[in-house]
Amino acid sequence: MAKLRYPKEYYSISASYGHAPLTREQKEHEYDKMRKQAAKALERIGRSEFAEDRFYQQYYGRWTKPAAELSERELAFELRDLAYFRSSKKGTYTGARRARREAVKSMKAAGYEWVTYKNYGQFSEFMGMVKTAYGEHLYDSKRIVEYYEENKKGNVSSEELFADFVQFQTGRK
Numbered sequence: 001m002a003k004l005r006y007p008k009e010y011y012s013i014s015a016s017y018g019h020a021p022l023t024r025e026q027k028e029h030e031y032d033k034m035r036k037q038a039a040k041a042l043e044r045i046g047r048s049e050f051a052e053d054r055f056y057q058q059y060y061g062r063w064t065k066p067a068a069e070l071s072e073r074e075l076a077f078e079l080r081d082l083a084y085f086r087s088s089k090k091g092t093y094t095g096a097r098r099a100r101r102e103a104v105k106s107m108k109a110a111g112y113e114w115v116t117y118k119n120y121g122q123f124s125e126f127m128g129m130v131k132t133a134y135g136e137h138l139y140d141s142k143r144i145v146e147y148y149e150e151n152k153k154g155n156v157s158s159e160e161l162f163a164d165f166v167q168f169q170t171g172r173k
Contacts, residue, residue, distance in 0.1 A: 004083055005030060011083035013076050027075055028067035034082040035063045041086075044093045050100075053121060054128055055090045114149060123148060125158040130165065 004011065010022060022030075038059070045056050063082060067075060085091050089099045100120055107115040115123060130144050144165075151161060 004087055005033075008083065008087070011080050013080055024072070024075075027079060031067040031070075031075060031079050031082065034079075034086055035067075038063055038082055038085055038091075041092050045096060048093055048096075049121070050090075050093070050096045052125075053090070053096065054125060055088070055096075059085050112145060112149070122158050126161055126165075129158065129162040133162075133166070 006022065042056065042060055045051065045053075046060065050056055059081075063078060070078060088095070090096045100117060103124070104115055104117055104120050107120075126148055127141070127144065147165060148161065151164060
């Protein structure tokens with residue numbers, strides 16, 4: 001998690017449209033600096049066990065244009081996204097490891113002893129798919145975790161398990 005040069009609100013869309021005391025030159029300088037930092041962080045994460053992580057995939061390949069090639073609107077959106085990435089826990093390899101360690105520790109404290117560093121990525125991906133597809137309206141997380149634990153066999157991908165989960169839901173109605 002990197003510190004931002006300016007207060008966080010300066011990176012919002014509204015701030016980029018004249019509500020913050022930053023000139024176009026300052027925005028371009030900040031964008032180019034953060035873009036280089038993000039590229040290094042993404043390169044490092046891409047060589048790690050987190051290369052398949054949804055957070056990494058969301059940002060991989062972004063920010064290829066220098067600030068001078070961006071319109072005022074594009075610069076506002078890209079600065080906002082860069083600030084979010086750079087200030088996120090998962091915005092560095094060390095931060096991603098720390099976030100995984102905390103999540104696994106939390107799961108074990110909740111009684112899910114089967115969650116390990118090795119299987120956490122796939123489990124997290126499955127939970128993300130369910131949450132994206134169903135939101136909070138289906139089951140609470142505890143029931144979804146139980147489904148995952150009961151049905152995870154061998155080397156089944158998160159996508160296959162999610163497809164089975166969807167079939168399970170459709171069959172129940």
